[in-house]
Structure formats: structure tokens, C-alpha cells
Amino acid sequence: MKSSNSAKINIIWHRRIGLSVFLLLIFLAISGFALNHSPALKLNKISLSNSWLLSWYGLEKPLIRGFKLDEKWLYENGNNLLYVNKQAVAPCSAPLFSVAESTNILFALCADTLHLLTENGQLLESFSQLDGLPVDARAISSVDNTLYLITDASVLEFNSESLDLKPAAIDPASLNPLTAQLPVPESLEQQLENSGPSISLETVILDLHSGRFFGQFGVLVIDIVGLLICILSITGLLAWINRLRQIKQ
Amino acid sequence: MFNSLYKNLFNNLLSKVVFAGLLTTTLLASPQLSAKGVYQSGPDFVAEVFAPQQPEAGVLWLNKSIRQEAEKILGRKVLGLRVRYHQSAGKTAWILNEIGKEMPITIGVVIDQGKISSVKILAYRESRGGEVRYPAYMAQYQGATLTDRYKLDKSIDGITGATLSVWAVNKVAALALYYHSQVMSQPESTK
Numbered sequence: 001m002k003s004s005n006s007a008k009i010n011i012i013w014h015r016r017i018g019l020s021v022f023l024l025l026i027f028l029a030i031s032g033f034a035l036n037h038s039p040a041l042k043l044n045k046i047s048l049s050n051s052w053l054l055s056w057y058g059l060e061k062p063l064i065r066g067f068k069l070d071e072k073w074l075y076e077n078g079n080n081l082l083y084v085n086k087q088a089v090a091p092c093s094a095p096l097f098s099v100a101e102s103t104n105i106l107f108a109l110c111a112d113t114l115h116l117l118t119e120n121g122q123l124l125e126s127f128s129q130l131d132g133l134p135v136d137a138r139a140i141s142s143v144d145n146t147l148y149l150i151t152d153a154s155v156l157e158f159n160s161e162s163l164d165l166k167p168a169a170i171d172p173a174s175l176n177p178l179t180a181q182l183p184v185p186e187s188l189e190q191q192l193e194n195s196g197p198s199i200s201l202e203t204v205i206l207d208l209h210s211g212r213f214f215g216q217f218g219v220l221v222i223d224i225v226g227l228l229i230c231i232l233s234i235t236g237l238l239a240w241i242n243r244l245r246q247i248k249q
Numbered sequence: 250m251f252n253s254l255y256k257n258l259f260n261n262l263l264s265k266v267v268f269a270g271l272l273t274t275t276l277l278a279s280p281q282l283s284a285k286g287v288y289q290s291g292p293d294f295v296a297e298v299f300a301p302q303q304p305e306a307g308v309l310w311l312n313k314s315i316r317q318e319a320e321k322i323l324g325r326k327v328l329g330l331r332v333r334y335h336q337s338a339g340k341t342a343w344i345l346n347e348i349g350k351e352m353p354i355t356i357g358v359v360i361d362q363g364k365i366s367s368v369k370i371l372a373y374r375e376s377r378g379g380e381v382r383y384p385a386y387m388a389q390y391q392g393a394t395l396t397d398r399y400k401l402d403k404s405i406d407g408i409t410g411a412t413l414s415v416w417a418v419n420k421v422a423a424l425a426l427y428y429h430s431q432v433m434s435q436p437e438s439t440k
Contacts, residue, residue, distance in 0.1 A: 090328060091353075118330070125329045130355055130372055131291045131344070162306060163333065 007242040014235035021228050028225070031209040038202050047198035056213075059197045064189050065181035067099040072121060074099045074108050075184050078197070082108055084121030086188065098179045102142035105160055109140045114149070116160055127163050134165075139177035148175055287355075287372040288382065291344045294357045294371055295335045298342045304335040309428055322399050322424045323347065332428060340366065341432055343425040347417040349375045354417050358425035363433070365393045368422055378411030381418055390418075395426040 038044060051061055066075020066083075075096060077083050082092035084106075092110035100107045105124065106117040114133055116124040127133050136152040147158040148168050155175065157168040204213070211218030289297075295304060309332045311319065319327045335342045340361040346353040352374035359366040368390040370382035380386065386408065393403040401423055407415050 123329050125331050125333065130287060 007239070010235050010238045010242065014232065014239055017228050017232045017235065021225050021232065024225050025229065028209060028222075031205050034205055035202070035209060038205075043202035043205060044200045046201040048201060048204060049198040053199060053204070054197060057199055059199075061197065064184045066096065066184050067178055067181060069099050069101055069106060069178070070119075072106070073184055073188060074106070075181075076110065082110065082115060084117065087121055089117060089121055090115050090123045090126060096181075097137070098139040098141075098177050100140045100142040100147060100178060102147045103145045103160065107140050107142075107147055107160075109137060109149075114140070114158075125163075131163065132165060139179050141175040141177040143170065143175060150175065150177060285374060285376060285379070289357070289369065289371045291355075291357075291371065294344065294369065295342050298357075298359050298367070299335065299337050299340070302337050304337040304342070307334050307336055307341075307432065308332070309334060309432055315428075315431055318399065318427060319424060322427060323420050334428065334432065336432065339433070341425075341429045343428060344371065345421045345424060347421045349373075349378060349414040349417045351375065354381075354414060354421075356418060356421045358422055360425055360429040363394060363426070363429065365390045365422055365426065367391065368418065370418075373414075375414065378408070378414040380408050380411050381414045390422050393422065393426075395423060395430065399423055399427055401426075 034041060034043065049061070054061055062078050064075055064078060066073050068074075073083070073085055075083050076092045076094050077088070078094075080091060080093055081088045082090045082096065090108075091113075092108065092115065093112045095111060097109045097111070099109070104119050106119065106121070108115045108117065112129050112133070114127040114137070116127070118124055129135055134149070134151045134156070137149050138152060139150040140158075141148050141150065147160060148170060149156045149158050149165065150172070155168045155170060155172050156165045157170075158165055207213040209222075211220070211222030214221070298304075309315070311327065311330055311332065316327055332343070332345075340359065343358045343360070344355060345358065346355050348354070354370060354374065355372035357367075357369045357371050359368075368387045370379075370387075373379050373382055386406075389403065389405050390401075393401045393405075396402050401419060405415065405419055
């Protein structure tokens with residue numbers, strides 16, 4: 001009689017626990033499967049930049065700022081890429097210091113490279129610090145179709161054909177470099193892909209799987225679910241043993 | 250008596266294990282620490298290659314057909330409409346960038362009479378795999394030419410842990426050979 005009562009209690013609790021965790025159990029199984037096969041599913045290559053998700057992770061989508069030159073917007077997209085309007089044209093270590101136009105060539109000075117672009121925004125070539133660009137180059141300015149490179153210490157004349165630099169014989173006060181960035185129009189910003197911070201789908205699934213997505217509370221819930229799964233397997237085993245006993249009797 | 254013997258043996262063994270551990274850690278860590286860096290600037294590389302001569306600077310414009318072949322060699326889109334090089338008496342020097350794993354590797358390649366004369370890593374920005382820059386490894390490229398399928402005609406040994414960097418150097422070496430062939434096939438007036 002006592003044994004029959006305990007078997008009933010066991011079954012009741014097995015059902016209750018099973019009902020309470022079955023949805024989470026299915027989710028854990030699917031997410032665990034996805035994480036196990038993450039490289040094959042390329043989950044780490046899928047970037048999510050939804051503003052709600054970014055704010056949940058404490059990340060902010062930066063305001064993209066750039067320069068307007070002859071109806072063209074030149075800007076660094078927050079992921080070290082130089083854009084001309086909607087087109088990514090070259091790698092560009094932030095910040096984009098300055099832009100200028102001279103002899104039908106657009107110039108964009110990034111932190112470590114000076115890019116030369118056609119009027120259409122196609123990359124002609126790049127002049128990096130390894131090629132001789134001064135480390136302290138801070139701005140560029142065009143006067144009478146000559147490009148001047150302004151460093152912390154001096155002003156240099158840049159030859160866009162030979163990529164040579166020589167000390168400039170010009171009064172630095174006469175230069176008017178474009179260095180003040182303006183916010184990129186919203187219409188342009190909205191059409192940008194892969195701009196600003198993003199989180200990989202793998203990270204999100206991993207955080208959901210471990211409960212970290214919901215902070216300490218989520219971790220505690222997953223811990224409890226783990227404990228309940230252990231109890232579920234024990235009550236399941238006991239139920240099976242009880243059933244075997246009943247059959248024997 | 251036995252106790253002290255065991256104690257000595259144990260201490261001796263422990264000190265050897267600790268020493269071996271420290272040595273292994275140092276050896277494993279040293280290439281990683283020294284992997285990243287700029288080893289030579291472009292102008293210095295060119296000056297060294299052509300010394301004591303003064304090479305001529307040239308520009309190779311990437312027209313549609315050159316671009317297509319270059320993209321086949323690299324297996325990716327080629328950035329830029331023109332490539333700069335230096336030349337003197339049938340010898341050309343190229344400074345090209347190619348991504349290893351995540352960061353670009355700047356590689357200097359010298360081609361003499363259609364064969365690779367030397368390859369040098371000028372800047373390495375990855376945290377691992379910097380072993381490719383060692384002269385003993387780079388020496389493998391000497392004398393390599395381009396096959397009809399735009400591959401190197403020599404087999405280049407791989408390096409464990411630097412596979413992607415090795416592939417990047419192979420691709421750049423093949424690309425420099427291809428660019429060289431294009432420069433050499435151009436009429437003198439257009440160079």
C-alpha cells in the first residue's frame with residue numbers, strides 16, 4: 001500500500017517536472033545541436049545588428065559621420081571600411097581624418113593610409129605608412145590642384161602620380177582642410193549593411209543556451225532546469241522499476 | 250635513508266619537469282610575441298633590392314583582362330585600378346598586400362627575368378603564423394616561375410599553424426609573376 005502511494009507520488013512529480021521543463025528541454029536540445037555544428041552552419045558568420053539586440057548587450061550603434069564632397073559622402077562605417085555614398089571602396093582604419101579633391105582625384109586620409117579615388121569613387125591606389133605616409137599626418141588640403149598633407153610638424157606637398165612627398169612652400173594659414181565631420185544623412189545610413197557593432201548569431205545562441213542572455217537570473221533558471229532534468233530521469237527510472245514490480249506481482 | 254633518497258629523486262625530477270615546462274612555454278610563446286610587426290618599409294625594400302642602382306617607378310593599370318586574371322590568382326576581388334612597381338634591367342619589385350587569416354600581410358616580391366629572385370615579408374599583422382617570414386622559408390620561392398594555370402611551378406612546403414599565411418604568400422608570389430609578365434609584354438612607351 002505504502003509502495004503504491006510512493007509510486008503514485010513519483011509519477012505525479014515526474015509528470016509535473018516533465019510538463020514544466022519540456023519546452024525548455026526542446027530548446028536546449030535544438031540550441032545545443034546548433035552550437036555543436038556551428039562551424040558547418042556558419043553561425044559565427046551571421047552578424048546581427050538589430051538595435052534592440054545591441055542595446056540589450058549594452059552596445060550602441062554609433063552615429064556615422066563623414067564628409068560631403070561634391071554631392072558625395074565619404075565616411076568610415078564604424079567597421080574600418082571607407083564608403084563613398086553606399087559603396088564600400090577600401091579598408092580604412094578609423095578615424096577618417098580628412099578628404100580633399102584635386103585634379104579629378106578624391107583623396108581620403110584614414111588613420112594609417114591615404115586613399116586615392118576616381119571621381120566616381122573607385123579606388124585608384126593607396127599610400128600607406130609603409131610606403132612613406134608620415135605617421136603624424138592629420139589632414140589634407142587642395143590648393144590650385146596641388147594636394148598638401150598636413151602633419152603635426154610640417155606641411156608636405158603630395159604628388160599623386162609619383163606618390164612622392166616633399167616639403168611644401170606654402171603658408172599653412174592659406175590651407176583650409178576639411179576636417180569637421182558631419183552626420184551622414186539618415187537615408188544613407190539606413191541602407192548601410194555591416195556598419196557599426198554587431199553580434200554573431202553563435203554568441204546569441206550560446207548565451208540563450210547557457211541562460212546568460214537574461215543575466216544571472218537566466219543562469220539560475222538553466223541551473224534549475226538542469227537539476228529538474230536530473231530529477232526527471234530519476235523519477236522516470238523509478239516509474240519504470242515500479243511498473244516492472246507491478247507486472248511481476 | 251630510503252625516504253631521503255626518494256625525496257632527492259622527487260625534487261630532482263620536479264625541477265627538471267618545471268625547467269622543461271618553462272622552456273616549452275618560452276619556445277611556444279616566442280614566435281607569437283615576435284610575429285607581429287613592420288620589418289622594412291617599402292622605400293627601404295626597393296632601395297635594398299636595386300642597390301646601388303636607382304630603379305624607375307612604374308604603374309601597371311589593371312584593365313579588365315588583367316583584373317580578371319589577378320582575381321583568379323587571388324580568389325577574391327582586386328582593389329585599386331593601378332599597381333605601383335619599380336624596375337631596372339628586366340627586374341621588377343612589387344609590394345602587395347594579402348589577407349592571411351584576418352589581417353593583411355605586406356609582401357615584397359622581386360622578379361628577375363621572369364623568375365622569382367626574392368620574397369620578403371615587410372609587415373606581418375597576424376598574431377600567429379609569423380614563421381613564414383624566416384629567410385630559410387622564403388628561400389623556397391627563389392627561381393619559381395608561373396605555370397599556364399597561374400600557379401607557382403615549385404612546390405612550397407607548408408608550415409603547421411601558418412597555413413593561411415603560406416597560402417597568402419603563394420598567391421602574392423604568383424600575382425607578382427603575372428604582373429611582371431604583363432609589364433614585360435607592354436610596349437616600352439606605355440611603361
